[in-house]
Amino acid sequence: MSDGVVYHGYEPGQVVSVKYTPGIIVASWFVSLVGAVTTVELLHRRKSRKGWGSWLQLGAISVSFGLVAIWCMHFVGNRAIVLGDGNIDIQLHYNPGFSALSAFLPILFLFLGFKTVELRQPGERLFWPCLVIAGFVAGLSIMGMHYIGNFGINNYTLRNPPHFIIAADLIACFSCILALSLFFYFRERWINSISRRLLCACILACAVSGMHWVATIGTTYRFSQVQEMEKIDRNIHLIIALVMSFLAICACVGVTVVQHIRKMEIADRAQHVLLASATFDPDGRLLVTQDGLLPCRKVTKSYNQQSFDDDFNTAHPVFQWLFRVTHNWSSVTELVPAMRSHLKRESVKETSIDKSRVPQSGWGELEGTDEYSLIFREYFCVAASDLAASMDAPLPNIGALYHKILMTGTVSPEFRLKTPRNPDVESGRSTPNMFGRGQLLFLVRSVDRGGANRLIGNGYRFAMPNQVGDIIGKSMQIPTPELISTVLSLRQYARNKLEAPQGGTFLASFTLRAPLKGNWEVLVSSQGPDVGQLPKVRLSSTPLESWQLNFLGEMEGCSLNQCVRYLTKLSDSSNAVEAEFADVVVDAIRELTEMVPEPFFGQSIFSSKPVNLNSARGSPNQAPTSLLPFCIIPDVHHALIKSADRVTYVPLSFFRCSQRVYNNSPDHAHLEQKIHREFAGILSTKDLISASDSLPSSSVKSSTHKIRKKWQFSEGTTPRNSIGVNLESSSENDLVGSDNRQGSMDMSAYPFGGIMVSSDVVMEMADTKGDNHIELQDLGITSQAGTADAEQATYVDELFRLTSMRWQRS
Numbered sequence: 001m002s003d004g005v006v007y008h009g010y011e012p013g014q015v016v017s018v019k020y021t022p023g024i025i026v027a028s029w030f031v032s033l034v035g036a037v038t039t040v041e042l043l044h045r046r047k048s049r050k051g052w053g054s055w056l057q058l059g060a061i062s063v064s065f066g067l068v069a070i071w072c073m074h075f076v077g078n079r080a081i082v083l084g085d086g087n088i089d090i091q092l093h094y095n096p097g098f099s100a101l102s103a104f105l106p107i108l109f110l111f112l113g114f115k116t117v118e119l120r121q122p123g124e125r126l127f128w129p130c131l132v133i134a135g136f137v138a139g140l141s142i143m144g145m146h147y148i149g150n151f152g153i154n155n156y157t158l159r160n161p162p163h164f165i166i167a168a169d170l171i172a173c174f175s176c177i178l179a180l181s182l183f184f185y186f187r188e189r190w191i192n193s194i195s196r197r198l199l200c201a202c203i204l205a206c207a208v209s210g211m212h213w214v215a216t217i218g219t220t221y222r223f224s225q226v227q228e229m230e231k232i233d234r235n236i237h238l239i240i241a242l243v244m245s246f247l248a249i250c251a252c253v254g255v256t257v258v259q260h261i262r263k264m265e266i267a268d269r270a271q272h273v274l275l276a277s278a279t280f281d282p283d284g285r286l287l288v289t290q291d292g293l294l295p296c297r298k299v300t301k302s303y304n305q306q307s308f309d310d311d312f313n314t315a316h317p318v319f320q321w322l323f324r325v326t327h328n329w330s331s332v333t334e335l336v337p338a339m340r341s342h343l344k345r346e347s348v349k350e351t352s353i354d355k356s357r358v359p360q361s362g363w364g365e366l367e368g369t370d371e372y373s374l375i376f377r378e379y380f381c382v383a384a385s386d387l388a389a390s391m392d393a394p395l396p397n398i399g400a401l402y403h404k405i406l407m408t409g410t411v412s413p414e415f416r417l418k419t420p421r422n423p424d425v426e427s428g429r430s431t432p433n434m435f436g437r438g439q440l441l442f443l444v445r446s447v448d449r450g451g452a453n454r455l456i457g458n459g460y461r462f463a464m465p466n467q468v469g470d471i472i473g474k475s476m477q478i479p480t481p482e483l484i485s486t487v488l489s490l491r492q493y494a495r496n497k498l499e500a501p502q503g504g505t506f507l508a509s510f511t512l513r514a515p516l517k518g519n520w521e522v523l524v525s526s527q528g529p530d531v532g533q534l535p536k537v538r539l540s541s542t543p544l545e546s547w548q549l550n551f552l553g554e555m556e557g558c559s560l561n562q563c564v565r566y567l568t569k570l571s572d573s574s575n576a577v578e579a580e581f582a583d584v585v586v587d588a589i590r591e592l593t594e595m596v597p598e599p600f601f602g603q604s605i606f607s608s609k610p611v612n613l614n615s616a617r618g619s620p621n622q623a624p625t626s627l628l629p630f631c632i633i634p635d636v637h638h639a640l641i642k643s644a645d646r647v648t649y650v651p652l653s654f655f656r657c658s659q660r661v662y663n664n665s666p667d668h669a670h671l672e673q674k675i676h677r678e679f680a681g682i683l684s685t686k687d688l689i690s691a692s693d694s695l696p697s698s699s700v701k702s703s704t705h706k707i708r709k710k711w712q713f714s715e716g717t718t719p720r721n722s723i724g725v726n727l728e729s730s731s732e733n734d735l736v737g738s739d740n741r742q743g744s745m746d747m748s749a750y751p752f753g754g755i756m757v758s759s760d761v762v763m764e765m766a767d768t769k770g771d772n773h774i775e776l777q778d779l780g781i782t783s784q785a786g787t788a789d790a791e792q793a794t795y796v797d798e799l800f801r802l803t804s805m806r807w808q809r810s
Contacts, residue, residue: 010090010223016083016156018221024080029209031076031245035069036204038248040183040197041255043114047290047459058114065138065204066106068248070145072241073208074102077216078149079238083156089226090155091234098152099237105148106141113137117180121456122188128181135180139173142211150219157222164218168211175207190292190467266293266475270409271438273299273312275383277391277399278442278490281452285462286487292463292471295391296440297383300376303439312439313405315519315651318373322380323654324671326401326443327661329384331672333395335679336385339378346375374679384443392458399445402493403532403650403658406486408476409438440476446494465491489531496529505544507588508536508627509596509604510799513639513649520652522796525595527646532658535595535647536627537588543624544610548581552628553608557806560630561602564589592630596647600638604630605806611795627795631803652800659794667791 010016042061047053084090113134120127146168150158183200186192276296279287289295303312312319325332332339388398447455452462465487472487473480511523525535544552555563567589570582593601610626641647660667 010084012224014223016090016221016223019082019086021080021082024076025213028073028077028080028212029205031241032069032073032208033201033205034245034248034252035064035067035072036201036208037198038064038252039069039204040201041252043183044187044192044197045255045290058111061114062107062110064248064251066110066141066145067103068244069204070106070142070208071103071149072244073205074146074149074212075099075237076241077209077212079235081216083221088234090223092156093154093233094149094237095152095154098148102145102149102152106145109137109141109144113141117184121453122184131180131184132177135177136173138176138180139169139207139211142172142176142208143169143215146212146215155223155225157224159220159222160215161218164215168215168218171214172207172211175203175210179203179207190463190471262291263475267477269296269298269438270475270477272301272409273303273439273441274408275299275380275387275441275443277387278402278444278487278494279391279399279455280444280446280491280494281462282446282449283462284464284491286465286468286491287447287455287460288463288468288472289460292461292468293475294472295387295460297387297390299383299441300379303376313651314403314654318376319405320654320657321377322441323401323403323657324661324667325377325381325675326384326399328665328668328671329396329398331668331675332381335676336381336395339679340382340385343375343378343382380441387443391455391460397445399443400497400661402442402444402490403654404486404489406440406442406476406478406483407438408440408478438476442490444490444494444497446497492529492531496531499529502538503625504541505539505610506536506625506627507539507585507592508534508629509592509601510534510629510631510803511596511598511601511604512631512633512652512800512803514633514636521649522652522655523596523641523647524650524655525646526644526648532650534627535592537592537595539585539588539628543626549608549610551578551581552585552606555606556608558606559602560589560593560604560606563606597643598641598647600632600634601630603634604632606630607802607806609802611798611802613795627799629799629802631799631806633803633807652796656794656796659796660791670791 039061042057042064046057046061078092081092083092113136116130116137117134120130143165147160179200182203183192183197186196186200274296275298276294277287278294281287287295303318314320314323384398385395388395391398456462465484469484469487470480472478473483476483509523513521513523515521523535524533525531530536540548555566558566564586567582567586571579571586607629610628613625613627641649660671
């Protein structure tokens with residue numbers, strides 16, 4: 001076509017009039033919105049920040065925004081442009097090369113921009129500058145794609161006034177920075193609901209559309225040449241854009257469906273026995289997944305009760321076994337591969353135990369009961385191992401079991417919140433939750449900054465409990481206030497694990513409650529750094545001198561009220577040193593009374609004989625620690641507690657168990673041998689070989705026959721140091737004990753067994769009345785070589801002996 005030739009009324013170099021189709025303009029915004037929503041949802045669910053998975057996720061985010069939200073919107077929007085009289089031969093025609101280039105360049109720059117945001121974590125220094133840079137790059141990507149795409153128009157020469165270019169660029173950059181800032185602001189405060197995410201997506205869509213139409217309105221089109229084309233040629237970019245938009249919609253629907261399925265799985269999981277990790281960073285924030293949930297694994301569908309009173313709680317031998325194992329993971333680390341193989345071999349993994357295999361008539365048939373207990377404990381160990389693997393942590397570092405079980409899967413959370421918890425007159429405790437259908441166990445630990453950053457790199461996040469409490473509560477079907485209270489207790493529990501025990505001499509309360517349902521209970525603190533321990537007040541940072549012990553000996557056998565009156569009189573003594581010490585003791589007693597503000601505590605009997613804790617703590621670097629107890633077994637009708645926010649009752653068997661889990665405890669080696677010998681009876685040679693293959697450093701011998709350990713499950717437990725009182729049979733002895741009559745067995749059957757030399761407390765018991773009434777005859781410490789069948793007595797046993805002797809005489 002030569003110069004001066006007029007075609008459809010226009011000649012080369014002439015400015016062509018422009019009209020716009022409103023319907024297509026609106027459609028272009030929705031196309032951009034689809035891409036923006038996909039981008040925001042992918043950002044919201046972004047997990048891993050390292051490895052190929054991270055690059056793929058980032059690539060998907062860049063494609064959804066660069067290709068769908070920007071590129072597709074651009075060509076759908078340009079389809080709304082009608083030039084001249086609308087003849088197809090003078091409409092916009094695009095160069096395929098520039099069209100392809102305009103698609104790939106924004107994806108590349110957006111990839112770099114979003115990667116810049118990840119250079120710093122939210123809350124870290126320079127995070128917001130990195131976010132501004134990312135928003136600026138996103139805005140430039142929008143503008144760059146627009147002008148590169150328009151540069152590929154073959155039949156027109158476009159003129160863009162500078163002020164329109166600047167205005168369009170400012171709109172794109174400012175809107176992208178605003179959208180990303182709001183998104184990460186909502187995300188870090190865990191308020192990024194679907195409505196807020198949609199708001200961010202709308203702002204991004206407005207950034208793309210706003211920039212496009214501001215730049216388009218200021219553009220003038222000078223006709224250059226006629227480009228003959230078919231109708232399909234003009235609509236090819238529109239068709240591609242619509243197909244890409246449809247794929248983006250499918251992606252959004254797929255994400256929604258997957259999320260719904262995930263929620264259903266979580267709701268179903270709340271009906272099972274779960275093991276969750278409660279990990280805290282130095283700032284006290286809780287580790288959660290990208291969805292704001294606790295990392296957890298299912299142990300089993302439920303704990304199969306073997307009798308009506310066989311509740312799985314802290315008094316249960318199984319729980320106490322789990323508690324001790326989690327404080328000494330090395331005792332089962334080598335066995336976990338064999339446990340996993342055994343569960344697979346028995347075809348019971350991820351399913352509940354068939355109750356038909358378990359005797360229903362009680363605990364008389366021990367073999368079936370023992371088999372179920374072993375399998376349940378295998379489930380727990382394997383679940384803990386899987387949980388550790390998911391967090392890229394070794395099993396010994398996954399944490400220790402929390403001393404409470406949280407009920408999950410309530411039938412009606414609203415009803416539970418409205419239902420008052422009336423005190424149980426018999427037990428002195430609140431009415432238990434009868435609506436929970438699942439149970440949640442916690443492994444608690446703290447990590448340093450480096451460990452927290454590694455977890456974040458693995459796709460986890462940290463949040464304050466009040467930020468994610470509602471999310472976790474709804475997923476586990478637990479009232480939010482109860483969940484937040486539990487998490488705060490978990491955080492305090494984790495902090496207590498990091499603090500070294502204080503040395504010195506303490507006044508302590510040792511209050512026993514007689515068994516109503518087969519369990520002795522002891523009063524412990526329910527708040528503060530000593531939660532779960534005896535209420536105590538430090539009297540001196542060093543061991544008392546002999547004259548101070550003699551001074552306190554004058555109050556031997558006196559009640560707390562009598563001690564206060566006696567010491568108050570001595571405050572006026574002419575002996576200034578004794579008067580000063582008497583004042584110190586009175587202040588300590590009053591402080592202890594504030595910790596245990598119960599009416600019966602005034603009748604507690606004082607023992608001036610220090611009870612040494614160092615024999616139980618066993619740390620060579622720890623300062624000597626001893627207790628001077630006020631002991632009491634209140635009448636059952638007066639044992640109710642009115643200050644549950646300060647003190648609470650826990651099973652004595654569990655309290656004794658908790659005194660065996662300190663670092664370097666000699667009981668760890670004892671428990672380890674018990675575990676290896678006990679599981680040798682259920683793990684086959686094939687299982688043990690599997691364990692040996694996975695742990696080359698461990699020496700595993702084949703087990704030639706099964707050893708059925710007779711472990712009775714009963715909530716009742718008997719303190720080994722009882723005297724003249726009807727006591728519980730020791731759950732710990734039943735749990736890991738093995739009678740000496742097994743000593744004749746071939747030790748080769750115990751692939752992990754061996755000889756140990758330990759100091760054991762030897763107690764000679766005499767049956768006084770033909771039942772559980774027993775009397776302490778002798779107490780001594782001997783050293784013996786054997787297979788660690790006996791465990792050392794704890795200071796709790798000595799306190800129990802002192803208390804029971806007092807009340808036997810009264």
